[in-house]
Amino acid sequence: MSAATPSVVVDLIPEDVPAHERERPRVLLYGTALVLVVIGMAFAGMFAVYFAQRAAFGEGWIPDGAGTIPLTPASVMLVTLAMSSITVQWVVWAISHDDRLNLYISSALTLVLSAAFLNQAVFLYDAMGWEVSGPDAIQAVLIYAITGSQIVMLIVAMCFLALMSFRALAGEYSARNHEGLTAAALFWHASVVAYFVIWAAIYNIK
Amino acid sequence: MTITETEPAADDAGTETPQGEFGDLASVVGSGDHVRIGRLFVGGSLIGLVASLVVGLLLDIERVTPAEVDVLDADVMVQLYSAHRLGLVLLFALPALIGLALVVVPLQVGASTVAFGRAANLAFWSWALGSALWIAGYLVGGGPGGSDLEGTDLWLLATIVVIASLCLATVCIVTTVLALRTTGMTLPRVPLFSFSMLVAGSIWLLTLPVAMGNLLIIYIDHRYDQALFGANEAILSQLAWLVGQPQIYVIAIPLLGIIGDVVPVFAGARQRMYAVSMGAIGVFGALSIGAWAQFGMPGLPIDESDVLGIADDPLFVAVGVLAVLPVLVVLGLGADTLRAGKVRLASPLIGALLTGLLLLIATVAGALYVIEPLELWGTTAFLGQFLLTVGAVIVGVVTGIWYWATKVIGRPLSEGIGRTLPLVLFVGALVSGAAYVAAGFIDEVDAPPGAIAVVPDGAEALNTVAAIGTGILLLGSFGIAVGLLGRREDDVPDDPWNGHTLEWATASPPVRGNFAEAPEVSDERPLFTDHAEEDASA
Numbered sequence: 001m002s003a004a005t006p007s008v009v010v011d012l013i014p015e016d017v018p019a020h021e022r023e024r025p026r027v028l029l030y031g032t033a034l035v036l037v038v039i040g041m042a043f044a045g046m047f048a049v050y051f052a053q054r055a056a057f058g059e060g061w062i063p064d065g066a067g068t069i070p071l072t073p074a075s076v077m078l079v080t081l082a083m084s085s086i087t088v089q090w091v092v093w094a095i096s097h098d099d100r101l102n103l104y105i106s107s108a109l110t111l112v113l114s115a116a117f118l119n120q121a122v123f124l125y126d127a128m129g130w131e132v133s134g135p136d137a138i139q140a141v142l143i144y145a146i147t148g149s150q151i152v153m154l155i156v157a158m159c160f161l162a163l164m165s166f167r168a169l170a171g172e173y174s175a176r177n178h179e180g181l182t183a184a185a186l187f188w189h190a191s192v193v194a195y196f197v198i199w200a201a202i203y204n205i206k
Numbered sequence: 207m208t209i210t211e212t213e214p215a216a217d218d219a220g221t222e223t224p225q226g227e228f229g230d231l232a233s234v235v236g237s238g239d240h241v242r243i244g245r246l247f248v249g250g251s252l253i254g255l256v257a258s259l260v261v262g263l264l265l266d267i268e269r270v271t272p273a274e275v276d277v278l279d280a281d282v283m284v285q286l287y288s289a290h291r292l293g294l295v296l297l298f299a300l301p302a303l304i305g306l307a308l309v310v311v312p313l314q315v316g317a318s319t320v321a322f323g324r325a326a327n328l329a330f331w332s333w334a335l336g337s338a339l340w341i342a343g344y345l346v347g348g349g350p351g352g353s354d355l356e357g358t359d360l361w362l363l364a365t366i367v368v369i370a371s372l373c374l375a376t377v378c379i380v381t382t383v384l385a386l387r388t389t390g391m392t393l394p395r396v397p398l399f400s401f402s403m404l405v406a407g408s409i410w411l412l413t414l415p416v417a418m419g420n421l422l423i424i425y426i427d428h429r430y431d432q433a434l435f436g437a438n439e440a441i442l443s444q445l446a447w448l449v450g451q452p453q454i455y456v457i458a459i460p461l462l463g464i465i466g467d468v469v470p471v472f473a474g475a476r477q478r479m480y481a482v483s484m485g486a487i488g489v490f491g492a493l494s495i496g497a498w499a500q501f502g503m504p505g506l507p508i509d510e511s512d513v514l515g516i517a518d519d520p521l522f523v524a525v526g527v528l529a530v531l532p533v534l535v536v537l538g539l540g541a542d543t544l545r546a547g548k549v550r551l552a553s554p555l556i557g558a559l560l561t562g563l564l565l566l567i568a569t570v571a572g573a574l575y576v577i578e579p580l581e582l583w584g585t586t587a588f589l590g591q592f593l594l595t596v597g598a599v600i601v602g603v604v605t606g607i608w609y610w611a612t613k614v615i616g617r618p619l620s621e622g623i624g625r626t627l628p629l630v631l632f633v634g635a636l637v638s639g640a641a642y643v644a645a646g647f648i649d650e651v652d653a654p655p656g657a658i659a660v661v662p663d664g665a666e667a668l669n670t671v672a673a674i675g676t677g678i679l680l681l682g683s684f685g686i687a688v689g690l691l692g693r694r695e696d697d698v699p700d701d702p703w704n705g706h707t708l709e710w711a712t713a714s715p716p717v718r719g720n721f722a723e724a725p726e727v728s729d730e731r732p733l734f735t736d737h738a739e740e741d742a743s744a
Contacts, residue, residue, distance in 0.1 A: 025385040027321050034377045038415045045419025045497070053434070132426065137433035145423045 032183040036190045039153060043194060046149065047201065050142045061139060062206045069143075073124045074203035077117055081154075081192045084113035088161065088188040095168060095178040103181075107165040110188070114158050121151055143202055150194045157191045160184045235331065238323025240308050241716055245614060246330050247305025247375070248607065252686060254297030254337065255600065259680045261290045266638075266673035268655035270666055280656045284351030287654040288442045289344050291449040291589075294596045296368050297337050299457040300410070302603045304375045307403045307460070309614045310606075311379055313709035313716060314397040316388025316725045321381035329375035336367030350442040351654075355428070358438045362425040369418045373411060380407040388708070390727040394481060397707040397730070399606075401484055402463025405491035409456050416497040420444050444500075450588060451572050452525045453496025454595050458565055461602035462487045462536045465558045468609055469540040470731070471703050472555035475547030478539045480730055486539075490532035493525050517576070517583045526576030530569040537562045552703070553624025557605025560632040561598055567636065568594035571643050580647075587646025590639045590672075597635020597679065601628050604686060609703070612714035615690065617698050623689040631682040638675025641668045706734035 054061050062069060087110040094102035130140040164180040167173060173181055237243065265286055268277060278286070312320045320326055343349060343364055348357020383396060383404040396404070424441055427434040435441060447453050466487070470477040477483060499516050516522050540562065549555070571591040575582045582588075607614055608624040645668040651658050701710035710733055712721050729735055 027381055027385045030381045030385045031322055031325075031377055034380055034411060037411050038373050038377070041412055041415035041497075042419035042422070045416035046423055048416070049420060049423050132430035133433075134431070137427075137431040141427045141431065141434055142423060145426045149419075149422065 026179050028179050028183045032186055046146050050146060053138060053142060069203055069206060070127050071203060073120055073127060074199055077120045078196065078199045080113055080117045080120065081195050084110050085189055085192045087113060088185045092182055092185045095173055095181050096175050098175040103168055107161060110161060111158055114154055147198055150198055153191045153194060157188045160187050237327055240312050240320035240323060243326045243330050244305045244308030247301045247308060250334055251298050251302035251305060254293060255683050258290055258293035258298055259676065259683055261286050261293060263676045263680055265290055266676045269669045270673060274656060281353055283656055284654045285344055285349035288350045291592060295449055295457060299596060299599045300372050301333060303460045306603065306606045307379045310610050310709055311400045311403055312382055313613060313712060313720055314400045314707050315383055315386060315391055316708050317382055317386035318719045320378050321386055322378045326375055326378040329371045332367055333371035336364050336371055339364035340368055350438055352438065355437060359429055362421055362428060366418055366421050369414050373414055376407040376410050379403055388725050395727060395730040398466030398483060399463035402460045402487050405487055406456060406459035409491050409495055413453060413456065413495060413497040417445060417448055447496055447500045449592055451575065452494050452499060452529060454592055455494035455529055457599050458595055459491050459494060461561050461565055461598055462490060464602050464606050465536060465540055465562050467707065468554045468558040470543050471705050472550045472552055473544045473547030475543050476731055476734060478542045478546065483536055483539050486532040486535040493529045518578055523576045527573045530573050533566050533569050537566060553621050554605055554609035556625050557601060557608060557628035560628045561602040561605055564594060564598040564601055564632055564635060568598055582646045584652060585646035586642040586650045586652045588652045590642030590646060593642060594635060594639035597639055601631045604628055604631060612698050612702055613709055613716060616715035617692065617695045618702055619689055627682060627685050627689060630685060631679060634675050634678030634682055638672045638679060641672035641675060644668050706731040708732060
């Protein structure tokens with residue numbers, strides 16, 4: 001137990017986990033991993049269409065002028081999410097050491113970083129200025145479908161982490177059993193990886 | 207414990223959820239009971255089966271004179287073309303197998319419940335809602351090829367919801383096999399049906415989301431500009447891989463598990479070469495991964511040097527031919543098990559043998575379809591092979607329902623109907639499927655009735671035979687409903703077949719929590735071993 005953990009929080013931590021709880025299989029972790037397989041394959045299906053269309057289109061896929069993709073905001077978004085990946089791992093480290101104070105700080109920091117990412121995404125979309133109709137409709141449809149799906153995935157990850165953090169606040173998780181927060185962190189890392197692939201394949205390579 | 211987990215008390219009898227202030231509605235809509243949810247899936251899928259077969263019969267009647275449309279409009283005909291095939295997969299085959307698995311898999315692996323019981327419940331209700339919207343999409347003329355473009359948006363979203371719901375239910379089943387196995391139940395000891403659901407579920411989770419991703423892009427394109435896929439005529443070509451080779455075999459993987467579980471029980475012998483059976487199921491699963499075998503992409507220029515596209519791809523041909531082998535292995539080992547034991551002829555054994563035979567015929571038809579010199583590509587052989595595979599699933603699901611009836615329905619079903627139904631369904635599927643494969647050999651094009659310019663000699667006769675086959679299938683599906691009718695019985699045997707696996711070690715219908723005490727197993731057929739030891743000591 002960390003010395004920094006307030007006594008009011010210590011009272012919430014179970015003294016010992018019952019035997020059947022200790023032996024409980026990591027059902028939520030398995031389920032989360034399988035859901036990530038589903039999401040990963042959905043992205044694979046979308047990227048397959050994207051690359052096929054892009055290869056067939058040839059030169060000038062991303063037109064100059066209003067329809068371009070500015071790389072700087074996209075890269076700042078990548079750095080922001082990379083930082084959130086570190087802070088979410090801090091969440092797991094904190095709960096595995098029964099350090100509630102660090103747990104709450106890191107959870108809050110992770111959620112703030114993800115909110116910043118969403119704000120930056122709005123800015124990027126505004127800067128891109130593409131419409132899903134008109135001469136660049138094909139590119140816009142594909143790019144908005146893929147990047148929008150990643151944003152939805154991140155919002156789900158935020159809800160998942162917030163829910164698990166509230167449960168930790170209620171004394172649900174401890175150093176012996178922190179499966180919920182580990183599963184939320186796994187989902188979070190996956191959403192960061194999804195954005196990295198988008199950054200590399202769509203924003204960077206163009 | 208997580209909020210999605212249901213942990214029922216082990217000492218309460220019956221599967222009924224205790225009634226709260228909301229009564230029956232809450233116990234159905236909010237239940238985390240895997241038996242109840244499984245029943246809902248099976249019941250819903252049977253409605254989907256009848257609806258899809260009615261559509262199929264309408265198409266078959268129109269196809270008796272393939273060059274003209276006699277009964278319905280051409281616009282409707284194009285939509286029914288996709289409704290028949292996608293309906294049989296998304297509204298019948300997958301939910302029926304999921305329903306059966308939701309009831310049986312937790313019992314077979316010795317789990318107290320299914321993983322994420324309430325998520326499974328959510329999966330059923332979203333599947334039911336999605337299916338209703340999917341059908342509504344067709345009714346307003348929004349299916350692929352239809353004229354109502356707003357209806358197409360509804361249809362696209364409904365298809366995404368249906369597939370997502372099936373994936374969610376699959377996650378629950380696969381997690382149960384992976385994480386909730388009882389003490390001693392190592393993966394090599396998992397009963398074959400549960401193992402086949404693990405393999406099938408994994409393949410579903412790897413392939414169905416690809417369709418979901420494609421559909422999302424199609425929806426956004428269709429909703430706003432229709433620049434990429436046009437109005438809606440190109441949608442079906444994006445989804446054709448779901449109902450074609452090799453992907454169509456994903457719905458047949460659990461059939462090998464049903465055969466593998468039923469045959470040893472009625473042979474009274476241990477399954478021969480258990481690990482090889484598991485390997486064959488795994489290989490069949492690997493060969494059925496079909497998301498890569500897409501038939502073409504709208505908006506892309508046609509490569510003049512490769513007009514056949516995927517049809518002459520060596521991997522596509524190899525997979526189509528090799529799919530026969532694992533089926534042969536499972537059937538061969540089943541035959542060897544029957545030879546080694548003392549055969550008891552009962553409805554599940556008849557059903558299992560007919561399922562295996564039909565699946566073997568379907569894979570042989572599939573192998574013929576991909577052999578290029580036979581020139582079956584684009585002909586009705588595609589439809590014939592599809593109907594043979596789906597027919598095997600129908601017979602297999604009926605076999606499963608009759609075999610596990612005391613667990614699924616809560617009472618034994620009529621043995622007479624159980625022996626007759628698989629035979630009727632087998633004949634219907636064989637006649638219908640084989641007639642279309644034969645029509646493929648005389649070059650009848652696989653297209654909606656009315657869109658076929660040249661009708662080869664003999665095609666009309668073969669199409670008439672196929673329509674009769676579909677009619678028999680439809681009659682058989684009504685027979686399933688008749689067979690399921692009956693009153694609740696008080697004295698239901700726990701183990702009416704002298705079963706070998708754990709589901710027979712608990713009450714019928716299963717007690718809440720499934721087992722009074724968590725069972726322990728030391729081999730893959732724990733009850734068979736117990737019976738053998740009792741016989742030896744006697």
